[in-house]
Amino acid sequence: MADAAKQASINGGSLISELRSLFSLRRTKKTVAFAYGFMFFFLAFTVFLAFNPSSNSSSSSWFTNIFSSSSTSSTSGSTITSSPTIFSDESYRSHFSSIFSYIFPNSSQQVPNFAPLPPPNNTSRSQNTTVQSPTTQNQNQTQSKDLHDKIEVLKPNQSTIGAPKSPVAPNRTVNAVLTSSPVRKNSTGNKDVKVTEKGKKQSNGTNVGLSAKQGSENLVESLMNCNFFDGNWVRDDSYPLYKPGSCSLIDEQFNCFVNGRPDNGYLKLKWKPKGCTLPRNKNINVKIENDIDEFATYRLNGSDMLELLRGKRLVFVGDSLNRNMWESLVCILRNSIKDHTKVYEASGRHHFRSEASYSFVFEDYNCTIEFFVSPFLVQEWEVNGKNGSKKETLRLDLIERSADQYKTADIIVFNTGHWWTHEKTSKGEDYYQEGSHVYSELNVLEAFRKAMTTWARWVDANISPTKTLVLFRGYSATHFRGGQWNSGGQCDHESEAIKNETYLSEYPPKMRMMESVLKGMKKIQVTYMNITRMTDYRKDGHPSIYRKKKLSKEEIKSSLMFQDCSHWCLPGVPDAWNELLYAELLRKQKQKQQQKKP
Known part of the structure; x- marks a missing residue:
């Protein structure tokens, strides 16, 4: 009797009402199909970018932003920021699962919190004090150590003078000009690096090296107890001091x-005392090209x-x-x-x-x-x-x-x-x-x-x-x-x-x-x-x-x-x-x- 009632309802009900219900159902199926198709396309396109390292610069930048974690919290005007990193295969899988859970909200995976990334080469740092994450600090320490090793000749010590240069008058500045190909940047993207007498790196956009006064004092001080006549002849292609003829x-x-x-080999030898370096030209130029250091030699x-x-x-x-x-x-x-x-x-x-x-x-x-x-x-x-x-x-x-x-x-x-x-x-x-x-x-x-x-x-x-x-x-x-x-x-x-x-x-x-x-x-x-x-x-x-x-x-x-x-x-x-x-x-x-x- 229940079946008969259902049949009667269909045959004997309003035809227009039944048709509206049917078309409504069909629209729902199309919408769901379109949504699933769009998500499938989006997922496939994302996977393609993830495993295609030859992507163009714009897609690579977009991919880096997507696959970077960054969290921002404000405490007393200080900003703690984690920098973008390059991921291994395990990192790819980890972020892939995060994106999967984001697309499918019913999944048991937890949705990641995508905080907005700071723009590259951010120069608006005067209002906040930036404290870098441990990963970034380690990277910067490594870069600073590499740079310090490359210009170790600039650092005086008790027995030797780091950069062969002549003392200069007080209140002058000795510049360590660093040029490289490609340009080596610090964490903020600044190309210029300040190198102090201790070999530390400061990203203030200036190009300043040892202070002339400190360099002059260290140079002359190291000469005080040096035996200039106990040494060896070493080859130096920047010699002689003046052009032959x-x-x-x-x-x-x-x-x-x-x-x-x-x-002309007799022209290419300089005298190097064992206990010190003789005073040389006050201008220091350090070239860094293709990871090979070429230090200019500084002469009288x-x-x-x-x-x-x-x-x-x-x-x-x-x-x-x-x-x-x-x-x-x-x-x-x-x-x-x-x-x-x-x-x-x-x-x-x-x-x-x-x-x-x-x-x-x-x-x-x-x-x-x-x-x-x-x-x-x-x-x-x-x-x-x-x-x-x-x-x-x-x-x-x-x-x-x-x-x-x-x-x-x-x-x-x-x-x-x-x-x-x-x-x-x-x-x-x-x-x-x-x-x-x-x-x-x-x-x-x-x-x-x-x-x-x-x-x-x-x-x-x-x-x-x-x-x-x-x-x-x-x-x-x-x-x-x-x-x-x-x-x-x-x-x-x-x-x-x-x-x-x-x-x-x-x-x-x-x-x-x-x-x-x-x-x-x-x-x-x-x-x-x-x-x-x-x-x-x-x-x-x-x-x-x-x-x-x-x-x-x-x-x-x-x-x-x-x-x-x-x-x-x-x-x-x-x-x-x-x-x-x-x-x-x-x-x-x-x-x-x-x-x-x-």
Whole structure:
């Protein structure tokens, strides 16, 4: 009866009412089908993006935002933000299940709370203090450590100077310019990174490195107890300090490049003391390209040294090896000045082997770099010989004649040694004189002691310790093979420095004698530049057969007979002596400042 009632209701009810009900049911099924189809399409598209790393930048950015967790809570104006991370396969599955539960709300999975992500490169940070999540902090610490390792050369310590650079005047800034490809950003997307003297990184959008004052103090402080002359020669492709052939002031005898020397390895070595780094250029540039660090090498800055010499006289007194050093320094300093017309020899000379003295004027700095020829530092003399002839002698008791011309200079660099090895001096027969007495024979080492004692007494009696800095540069090693300079000695074909210390020569007895004389001085404390050992390594640095540009046929035939294995090519070894001289001047300046302090 119930079935009959149902049938009657259908057949006997309102036709219009039944049709409306039918169409309503059909609309509901279409809506559900459309909704499920849209969700299926959305899910498939999302999975496609998740496992397709080659998506374009816009879809990749959208995907990163979707698959990043970020929570924000506000407490006393502070914002705690977790940064986007790159996920592993497990992370993909975890976030996939979260999205699945979000699409199907009836699922047992809990719906994640998608907080809005902060925009990239957010610069509006002045109102809130941002505290990064532990993950981000670890990343930044790793990045900071990597960056710190790459510019470790900028960090001074007690025994070494991190970035090879010259001290600069206070209130300046030394910039560490970091360029990279691709650009390395910090957590906020800023490209510029501040590197402090402790190697810490600050994302303030500036490009600032060590403070000049702190860097200068650390540099000079590290020089105070450093032995500049205990070290090694190391290759440095940024050398030499000036371009070969660029300095017209170099004497032909030293200009190996212009004279046709074909190799250049001897130009690419710098002296590196074991206990410190010599002061260098104040500008620091660090290049980072393709994860390979290329640190520029910083060399003696001529303009900085000229500032130190402003208003002063620097004088070299000695033999042709001091002329070697003098010409080197003139070229280094001249190379730092744009207008070369303001650097000139006071008397207009252009050749520096015939006169007794020379003086280069640096007009803008009101300073002079001078050289006085004095191979022995005591007087060369003459006495009457037999039949009215003149006989040359060496007055061991008289200082050389030009001494009064330079005794008031601000800085004096003395040297002697090489002429004491020549035949006449080494034999010592009827040559050495004191008063009116000419020794028929005198040992050369004793004669050297007498002469240096005369020099030391003159220095003590005539030079003011408060005005003048006195330095003595030691013996420069020679490298003759098979004889001396006048007996077939050779050094050509030497293109590499000595690397094994066992091949170095015995320390010259004359220099031991000189050291004992210096210790006995009473008034003046002479700074001893002991360059003997550092030059002994450099058998590759002599002019050898490249002492002249145009040789005659006779000279070519005899060129192997008269090689120069005593002097040095320029640019070359004497440039390093002047780097050491600059370091000594900085050290003395620091000592004076310390003495003035109460």
